[in-house]
Amino acid sequence: MQELNGKVALVTGASRGIGAAVSRLLSEYGADIIINFRSKGPRAEEVAEAVRSNGRRAFLAQADITSEAEVEAMIEVAKEAGHIDVLVLNASGGLEKGKSADYAMNLNLTAQERVVNLALPLMPTGGRIVFITSHLAHFYGEKPVPAMYVPVATSKKAGEDALRARIPELAEKGISLVVVSGDMIEGTITPKLMERANRGTIETRRQQAGSLPTVEEFAQAIIDAATDTTLQSGAVIFVGQID
Secondary structure (H helix, E strand, C coil): CCCCCCCEEEECCCCCHHHHHHHHHHHHCCCEEEEEECCCHHHHHHHHHHHHHCCCCEEEEECCCCCHHHHHHHHHHHHHHCCCCEEEECCCCCCCCCCCCCHHHHHHHHHHHHHHHHHHHHCCCCCEEEEEEEHHHHCECCECCCHHHHHHHHHHHHHHHHHHCCHHHHHHCCCEEEEEEECCCCCCHHHHHHHHHCCCHHHHHHHHHCCCCCHHHHHHHHHHHHHCCCCCCCEEEEECCCC
């Protein structure tokens, strides 16, 4: 486990939930935080205030990561911070209403690679990328997935596979990739959307697993993924039951 004094972390989807918790914790470990958010400006500012209260710098970077131009603007904010030592790929989705059929793949595959491509020039040797996924996506093709979640599972699995394929390239730059995979996380938006579509989804899974991880527990696992120097590139940290 390494302290992060003098380090800079970019967290996508950082205005609420897991991303917000990760941003706060990273700042407690000493990192300055680039807080990416799509539309929740007041919430992002609250996260920034928490980061600053820990004595760290906070940079607000509004960007829909499915937009190349907006991601480029986000990277310009990152340049103000100087570098990116930890890149937490937290922003994801695919269950939103009114989106095109290819939205999930654009967000969970194409946009993830775009963020990595544009961030890499700012990442020094020793940098780490942390990709956040779910058990339903990580094990897609091996274990059953609720029908409504299939677009998310297929696209997030594709995103993880695409980044894994780049491990040799990343290694040449001295950068590692760690994946954090979680069961349903209490209080987060995706389980809520699944529950709304199919009443009892959360309680059924809770009974199967015994308990579900909290946002705080999942965020701590992401911090471990970001700071544990003994983890090899490609390692997976599982949070919650995988059965």
